[in-house]
Amino acid sequence: MLTLFHSPGACSMGIVFLLEELGVDYTLAAIDLRKGEQNDTAFRQMNPKGKVPTLILDDGTALTEFPAIAYWLCRRHGAAELWPDTIDGQARVLELVEFLVASIHMRGFTFLAMPQKFSADPAAQDSLRALGRREVEAGLATVAAQHGAALCARSRIGIEDAALFYILVWARALGIAVPAPLSAYAEALLARPSAQVALRGLAAG
Ligand SMILES: N[C@@H](CCC(=O)N[C@@H](CS)C(=O)NCC(=O)O)C(=O)O
CATH class of the missing domain: 3.40.30.10 (Glutaredoxin)
Incomplete structure (x- = not known):
């Protein structure tokens, strides 16, 4: 197993x-x-x-x-059907997953939530937090504009949802607004029974 x-x-x-x-x-x-x-x-x-x-x-x-x-x-x-059958479709999925993980997570949330990993200087940490927040906000705006409508219209769950799931949970936890129409998709994703299992072990609220 x-x-x-x-x-x-x-x-x-x-x-x-x-x-x-x-x-x-x-x-x-x-x-x-x-x-x-x-x-x-x-x-x-x-x-x-x-x-x-x-x-x-x-x-x-x-x-x-x-x-x-x-x-x-x-x-x-x-x-x-979880995986597109064309090379172009597959590349588009990988493009989105890469952006969510390598940019919004690693260059956004990591700096925003853990600046102490990169500098012990409080002023530098403040700058990193601000940089991370800007990266997250700009990244979510890009995903909302480029993918939000298509995600809302879709009936299947795919590999990109694994990354969207934790990115959207972190945004909610840190009070970062998710732009429409991605916000509607976030609500639907977080209401799925699988989300409750994935969120186990976290404090409510
Ligand atoms: N590039 C890795 C990043 C994974 C990652 O950063 N995981 C974090 C938790 S969200 C971690 O394990 N951090 C522990 C550490 O850096 O010491 C991936 O895509 O899986």
């Missing part, structure tokens, strides 16, 4: 959401990032990068990096 190393509230909740949507059997292994468990020797032996999500496959190997895990789950376990 698949094992997902996950920390409640971390981006790995997007993979929990996808596993639930796909109806895949899996077990969760908790990593407490605040306690630094990602640096424990046993975990680093599985994933030397020390990050969640880390997915342990049936052959015992670790699959890492959010886009790769989401892609593998959809291709290995998803219905055919």
Whole structure:
């Protein structure tokens, strides 16, 4: 059975959401990032990068990096319609996932929520927070304008929803407005039963 190393509230909740949507059997292994468990020797032996999500496959190997895990789950376990059948359609999905993870998450939320990882100087941390917030706000505006209407009109869940899920949860938690029509999509996504499972372990509100 698949094992997902996950920390409640971390981006790995997007993979929990996808596993639930796909109806895949899996077990969760908790990593407490605040306690630094990602640096424990046993975990680093599985994933030397020390990050969640880390997915342990049936052959015992670790699959890492959010886009790769989401892609593998959809291709290995998803219905055919979860993945576009044209190269152009596939590239558009990867384009969106890459933007959500590499730009909005890594250059936006990371600076906004964890500036202390990059500088001990309080003034520099304030600048990083402001930079991160601008990146998130601009990124969400881009996603809303380019993809919002198409997402709202869609009837299937895809690999991009794994990334959208945690990005939209973080935006809500930090009080960052999600522009229409992406806001309507966020409401629908967060109301799905899979979302409740993925949000387990988080304080309400
Ligand atoms: N590039 C990685 C980033 C994953 C990532 O940054 N995970 C965070 C949680 S949201 C983490 O594990 N942080 C622990 C640390 O950096 O020590 C991916 O796409 O999976």
